[in-house]
Amino acid sequence: xxxxxxxxxxxxxxxxxxxxxxxxxxxxxxxxxxxxxxxxxxxxxxxxxxxxxxxxxxxxxxxxxxxxxxxxxxxxxxxxxxxxxxxxxxxxxxxxxxxxxxxxxxxxxxxxxxxxxxxxxxxxxxxxxxxxxxxxxxxxxxxxxxxxxxxxxxxxxxxxxxxxxxxxxxxxxxxxxxxxxxxxxxxxxxxxxxxxxxxxxxxxxxxxxxxxxxxxxxxxxxxxxxxxxxxxxxxxxxxxxxxxxxxxxxxxxxxxxxxxxxxxxxxxxxxxxxxxxxxxxxxxxxxxxxxx
Amino acid sequence: xxxxxxxxxxxxxxxxxxxxxxxxxxxxxxxxxxxxxxxxxxxxxxxxxxxxxxxxxxxxxxxxxxxxxxxxxxxxxxxxxxxxxxxxxxxxxxxxxxxxxxxxxxxxxxxxxxxxxxxxxxxxxxxxxxxxxxxxxxxxxxxxxxxxxxxxxxxxxxxxxxxxxxxxxxxxxxxxxxxxxxxxxxxxxxxxxxxxxxxxxxxxxxxxxxxxxxxxxxxxxxxxxxxxxxxxxxxxxxxxxxxxxxxxxxxxxxxxxxxxxxxxxxxxxxxxxxxxxxxxxxxxxxxxxxxxxxxxxxxxxxxxxxxxxxxxxxxxxxxxxxxxxxxxxxxxxxxxxxxxxxxxxxxxxxxxxxxxxxxxxxxxxxxxxxxxxxxxxxxxxxxxxxxxxxxxxxxxxxxxx
Numbered sequence: 001x002x003x004x005x006x007x008x009x010x011x012x013x014x015x016x017x018x019x020x021x022x023x024x025x026x027x028x029x030x031x032x033x034x035x036x037x038x039x040x041x042x043x044x045x046x047x048x049x050x051x052x053x054x055x056x057x058x059x060x061x062x063x064x065x066x067x068x069x070x071x072x073x074x075x076x077x078x079x080x081x082x083x084x085x086x087x088x089x090x091x092x093x094x095x096x097x098x099x100x101x102x103x104x105x106x107x108x109x110x111x112x113x114x115x116x117x118x119x120x121x122x123x124x125x126x127x128x129x130x131x132x133x134x135x136x137x138x139x140x141x142x143x144x145x146x147x148x149x150x151x152x153x154x155x156x157x158x159x160x161x162x163x164x165x166x167x168x169x170x171x172x173x174x175x176x177x178x179x180x181x182x183x184x185x186x187x188x189x190x191x192x193x194x195x196x197x198x199x200x201x202x203x204x205x206x207x208x209x210x211x212x213x214x215x216x217x218x219x220x221x222x223x224x225x226x227x228x229x230x231x232x233x234x235x236x237x238x239x240x241x242x243x244x245x246x247x248x249x250x251x252x253x254x255x256x257x258x259x260x261x262x263x264x265x266x267x268x269x270x271x272x273x274x275x276x277x278x279x280x281x282x283x284x285x286x287x288x289x290x291x292x
Numbered sequence: 293x294x295x296x297x298x299x300x301x302x303x304x305x306x307x308x309x310x311x312x313x314x315x316x317x318x319x320x321x322x323x324x325x326x327x328x329x330x331x332x333x334x335x336x337x338x339x340x341x342x343x344x345x346x347x348x349x350x351x352x353x354x355x356x357x358x359x360x361x362x363x364x365x366x367x368x369x370x371x372x373x374x375x376x377x378x379x380x381x382x383x384x385x386x387x388x389x390x391x392x393x394x395x396x397x398x399x400x401x402x403x404x405x406x407x408x409x410x411x412x413x414x415x416x417x418x419x420x421x422x423x424x425x426x427x428x429x430x431x432x433x434x435x436x437x438x439x440x441x442x443x444x445x446x447x448x449x450x451x452x453x454x455x456x457x458x459x460x461x462x463x464x465x466x467x468x469x470x471x472x473x474x475x476x477x478x479x480x481x482x483x484x485x486x487x488x489x490x491x492x493x494x495x496x497x498x499x500x501x502x503x504x505x506x507x508x509x510x511x512x513x514x515x516x517x518x519x520x521x522x523x524x525x526x527x528x529x530x531x532x533x534x535x536x537x538x539x540x541x542x543x544x545x546x547x548x549x550x551x552x553x554x555x556x557x558x559x560x561x562x563x564x565x566x567x568x569x570x571x572x573x574x575x576x577x578x579x580x581x582x583x584x585x586x587x588x589x590x591x592x593x594x595x596x597x598x599x600x601x602x603x604x605x606x607x608x609x610x611x612x613x614x615x616x617x618x619x620x621x622x623x624x625x626x627x628x629x630x631x632x633x634x635x636x637x638x639x640x641x642x643x644x645x646x647x648x649x650x651x652x653x654x655x656x657x658x659x660x661x662x663x664x665x666x667x668x669x670x671x672x673x674x675x676x677x678x679x680x681x682x683x684x685x686x687x688x689x690x691x692x693x
C-alpha cells in the first residue's frame with residue numbers, strides 16, 4: 001500500500017463522512033432539541049432525491065431542481081409538523097416511534113404510486129461532470145469534491161447560526177430547558193416548527209445533492225436512517241459539532257474497515273460506536289459536555 | 293442507537309400483525325372447496341410481491357403465467373383455474389405464515405412464488421414438509437434446488453450459481469486471466485461469485501482479490517480505489533437494482549470504464565440501463581434471457597404479452613410464463629387429477645419447456661438446464677452477442693432426492 005493509495009482512501013472516507021453529516025445534521029437537530037425520535041428522517045432524504053429527479057427532468061438542471069426543491073421540502077416540513085409532530089411533544093418515545101414509523105410506510109407507498117419501483121439516475125450537472133486523474137487508472141469525480149465543499153459550507157453556516165445568532169441561542173435554550181424558555185416569553189411552538197422544518201429541509205437537500213451520485217431508488221431512505229442514528233449517537237444527541245466529527249469518524253472507519261479489515265467491514269462502524277460510547281456514554285459532545 | 297433498534301423491532305412486530313389481519317380478513321370471504329370431478333377449480337396460490345419495491349416483478353410473473361394458462365385454453369387438465377393471490381411483500385419474516393395460510397387454509401393445489409430468496413428458503417422448508425406442489429418463478433437461492441430440493445419443488449428461473457458461471461469461459465477465451473471479484477457480501481452475491489469462480493479458476497483463471505461490500509451498502513468508492521490500484525484484466529461484480537445503477541455510474545465517474553473491463557451476471561444491466569445512461573454502454577453480462585433474443589418463441593411471446601398487458605415483457609415475465617407452461621404440462625399429464633402426483637411430477641421433470649428464452653428441461657434437482665447468452669449494452673439495450681454456454685446445469689450441491 002503506497003501513500004497515494006492511503007491518501008485517496010482517506011479522501012474517500014472524508015467525502016463519505018461529509019455526506020453523512022449533511023443527512024444526520026437534520027436528525028440531530030430534531031432529536032436533540034425537540035426530543036423527537038424521527039424515524040421518517042430517511043423518508044425526507046428519499047423525497048428530496050425523488051424531487052431532484054422529477055424537477056431535473058422538468059427543468060433540465062439540477063440547480064433549478066434544488067431551487068424548487070428547497071421550498072417544497074420546507075413546506076412539507078411545516079405541514080408534517082403542524083398536523084402530526086405537534087401531537088408528540090408531550091408524549092413518550094414509543095408513540096413518536098409509532099407515528100414516525102407510520103409516516104415511513106405512507107411515504108414509501110406514495111413513492112411507489114408516484115414514481116414506481118425502478119431505480120432512477122439523475123445526471124450530474126455538466127460543469128461538474130468531469131473527473132480529475134489522481135493515479136494512472138483512477139480519477140476523482142469533480143461532483144464528489146463539489147459535494148464535499150457544499151457539505152463543509154453548510155456545516156459552517158449551521159455552526160454559526162447555532163452559536164452566534166439569537167435564533168441559535170433560543171434553539172440551544174429550548175433544548176436545555178423548554179419550560180424556562182416559555183416562561184421567558186419565547187414562542188416555543190413556533191421555534192419547534194422552525195427547527196423541524198429546517199430538519200426536514202436539510203434531509204431533503206441532502207437527498208437532492210446526493211441524487212446524482214447515490215442514484216434514486218425505493219428504500220434509499222431506510223438505508224441511510226440507521227447510519228444517521230449512529231452518527232447522532234456518536235456525536236452526542238443534539239450537537240452539530242458532534243454530528244460533524246461523528247460523521248467523519250464513521251466515514252473513515254467505514255473506508256479503512258473495508259480496506260484493511262474486509263472480514264469485519266460490515267461491523268466496523270458499529271464497533272466504533274460501541275467503543276466511543278464505552279468511553280463517553282453521552283457521545284463525543286453530549287449534554288453535560290459543551291453544547292454546540 | 294438504542295432508539296433506532298427499538299424502532300426496528302417494533303417495526304417487525306407491526307408488519308407481522310398487519311399481515312395476520314389481512315390474511316384473516318381475506319380467508320373468511322373464500323368459498324370452501326367442492327369436488328365435483330373434473331369441474332372443481334384448480335387452485336393456484338401465488339406468493340408474490342404485489343406491494344413494495346418488487347411489485348413490478350410480482351405483476352409481470354402473474355400476468356405472464358395467466359397468459360400461459362390462457363394460451364392453453366384457460367384450463368388445466370380440463371379443469372377451470374382459480375388464482376389465489378397473496379402479497380408476499382418480499383419480506384422473509386412473513387413468509388412462513390403466508391405459506392402456511394396458502395397450503396392449510398386456502399388448500400391450494402400449487403404455490404407459485406416467490407421473488408425474494410429469503411422468502412423462498414422459508415417457503416421451501418414448509419413445502420417439503422407439507423408436500424405441496426411449488427413452482428419458484430424467480431428466487432435464485434442455490435439452496436432451493438440444493439439442500440432443500442424435493443420432488444414437489446420446481447424452479448423455472450435460475451440458481452444464483454448459474455448466470456455468472458459462463459462469464460469465466462468468455463473471459464478466458466479472450467485471454468483475460470486476472471480478475472477481481474466485487475460483490476454484495478450476502479447470499480446471492482456470494483453464490484454468484486462462486487458460480488463465476490467455478491467456471492474460471494479450474495480452467496486457468498486467477499482471482500487476484502475478492503472485495504465483499506456489506507449488503508445493501510452502496511458506497512463503492514473504497515472498492516473502486518482498490519480495484520484501480522490492482523489493475524486487473526477484468527472485474528466481475530454482483531449488484532442489482534439501485535446498487536447496480538450506482539456501481540456502474542461510479543465506475544464510469546472514477547475513470548475506470550475504458551481501462552478495465554466490467555462484467556457480471558445479467559442483473560447488472562437488466563431493467564436499469566435507462567438509469568445508468570451512458571455509463572452502461574458496452575458492459576457485457578451473461579444471462580438466460582435477453583429482451584432482444586431473436587428466436588420465434590420469444591418474438592411470439594413478446595407480441596402476445598404486449599397485446600394482452602400493453603407493456604413490454606422482461607426476464608421475470610418469461611420466468612412466470614414458463615411456470616405456467618410447467619404447471620400446464622403437469623396437469624395435462626395428470627388428466628386434471630391433482631392426486632395423480634407421480635404422473636404429474638414425471639411430466640414436469642421430463643417435458644421440454646418451449647420457453648421464450650429457448651427450449652429447456654429440468655435438471656434432476658428441478659432447476660432449469662438452459663442456455664446462457666452473452667449480452668452487451670448498446671444504445672441502452674442488452675443486445676445478444678452470442679450463445680455463451682449451452683444447456684448449463686446447476687451443480688445442485690447438497691441435493692438428495
